Amino acid sequence: MSNKTIPVASLGFPRIGRHRELKFALEGFWSGKISEPELLETAAKLRAENWALQQQKGITHIPSNDFSLYDHVLDTAVMVGAIPSVYAWTGGEVSLSTYFAMARGSQSEGHAGCGHGHEGHAHHGQGVPALEMTKWFDTNYHYMVPEVSEDQHFALTSQKPVDHFLEAKALGIHTRPVILGPVTFLKLAKARGAAFKPLDLLARLLPVYEELLRRLHAAGADWVQVDEPVAALDLSEGERHALTVSYQALSKAAPDLKILVATYFGGLEDNLEAVTALPVAGLHIDLVRAPGELEPVLKALPAESVLSLGVIDGRNIWRADLAAIIGKLEAAIATRGAASFQIAPSCSLLHVPVDLELETGLDADLKSWLSFATQKLGELATLGRAFGEGKATVTAELEAATKVIAERASSPKVTDVAVRSRIATIGEADRKRTSAFAERQKVQSQAIALPLFPTTTIGSFPQTPEVRKARSAHSKGALTDAQYESFLQKETEATIRWQEEIGLDVLVHGEFERNDMVQYFGEQLSGFAFTQHAWVQSYGSRYVRPPIIFGDVSRPKPMTVRWWEYSQSLTEKPVKGMLTGPVTILNWSFVRDDIARSVTCRQIALAIRDEVNDLEAAGAKMIQIDEAALREGLPLRHRDWQDYLGWAVESFRICSSGVEDRTQVHTHMCYSEFNQIIDAIAAMDADVISIETSRSKMELLDAFRTYKYPNQIGPGVYDIHSPRVPAVGEMVDLLALARQRLDDRQLWINPDCGLKTRKWEEVRPALVNMVAAAAELRRAV
Ligand code: GLN
């Protein structure tokens, strides 16, 4: 390679299509509307478009095999033959129906989840269950968790990376295949049955990878990108050793095939020595998340190795300061020579929307500050030209970027002085309820008459097709505001009536007016913007459009008070105010890169605090602040946990501490792993917390018992992820398990999560049974 050029790579491109073509093809196929060949044709077309686009934009290392019909981890599991026996695979090529059975279960009811598309794992009805699903590192992308058994036999069952390489080649595009590395694959896998570590199977897995590399080489590949994001995690000595062993083996498999080990989502830190010593041709590092690692990596990296510089943010949507990036890289590139480097995004562009040009409704200034996947290709190419042909060839591009960055920094749309000064005045008293829980509990039990084992629900009631239809008609203008409003009122009233009728103790309004638990609030807050087409894959065919937080956040006016007042006017029973918490709003949005996340979180907290106070002033005795995403926001490195939990808890306390002792603050968290964060949960000091427990047999309450958690808890007794109606006896049994671990006075009775994804036919009998279970319990004490 001449010294005049520097290769430019993209580590992966969104698969979903500019117009969500993949989603529609998949759903069409699942519902029998299109055939398998039609689905595959759409997929091939999307790949061809992505390759052509990247080529046209000037990317020289264009990825292949970054495409997946559902999930790249699932693809890898299938490719190496890690197919659990329930899927009745008998060897040979894996059919699409087996593939989708692993993804969605067969006789599928799909992943109902908590209805937000961010739920931590999959759930299933009858039939063959899907693999579990969980978050891909600290992103909002979910992968299917591979399952391996102690006697696991691996075999190369699919040639997908080779096929896609050849497919591109036939189109005249030479690609760099991407595969998921063996150590990351096993680290993400789950051991089935006996207690063993999936990583113990490494020696059996490596030959499959070796075979794959040989085939890629035979097909004409010169580079292969092997993703090992585990290098950004806290690794044990054994795991680090596994990386060494793997690449010693893989580098010998096809000696002329150059391996680029791609690390991302964080710095290498204590793994740096091991990773830079891997016997491979190239290493990719994430210089957006770990800008300080350029020097130490360069120092450690052998002279002949290529370093891929991840400098364009693959996780966020802001335009890059190209001149600043050049300034940071210039010296190193001059010293080592351009041929020793590649310019790249920090990670795959999978996590950003496809194309900013589709947005026609965005504020023009805001739009000029943004860069989606397609625009990021352009930024990469500009950097490539700057280092190849010289900065002078891209003066206009650099100046344009610099100008926009400066405009954004000084824009009055970004900074709100009132918010800034308010943040600065937050004091100890703003983060603390007036009295301790024991005292509050006394006041609250006088203010609100509740029986032992009070029953309630988590907030939402079924979002029926009628509700969705009305919402979409309203947004299209086919329903007037007044018509929509009266429709929502009718739904709400019917739901309040029904809750009274079956004897629930604490009611909710049902959340019919909400499109989504984050969007609904974001749309009413200053500092947030919403897109029309900026979809990002959450899992499979489920995509989300995260809000963009671009400026200081504040609440111009009350958001939910009206709905609470209306609902409470219909009943004597207490109705809970219902809000989404600051940490969840933050974690499910694209955030600013010009101020710390913790600062934005505190700003949102103040906005929610205003809402909480207004609800109290309107007469609400109970206010629930959901923090569904608090746990999933945990940083990848344990060392960073305390810092995150510190400001996350503080933010929750900011919004919950403006009320009187008599006001009962609830929170809800739909997950079931609290062991490592129980201190933080206790520090939130919510009067009542509802959590997901029905599928874990109340075992997670052990963490609360061991901790001697003093406040009240509603452990979910009804798995809302399944259409199954739980019997009274089942819930009584679960509650008996809960009573072994908690004091009776602590216990609330509620489902695991909101009911929006369920049908009324399922919800009605289930809640009737839940109320009956509470009655049975009360009789027994
Ligand atoms: N209040 C919300 C609901 O019931 C909570 C949802 C969630 O935690 N995911 O839908």
Ligand code: ZN
């Ligand atoms: Zn939930």
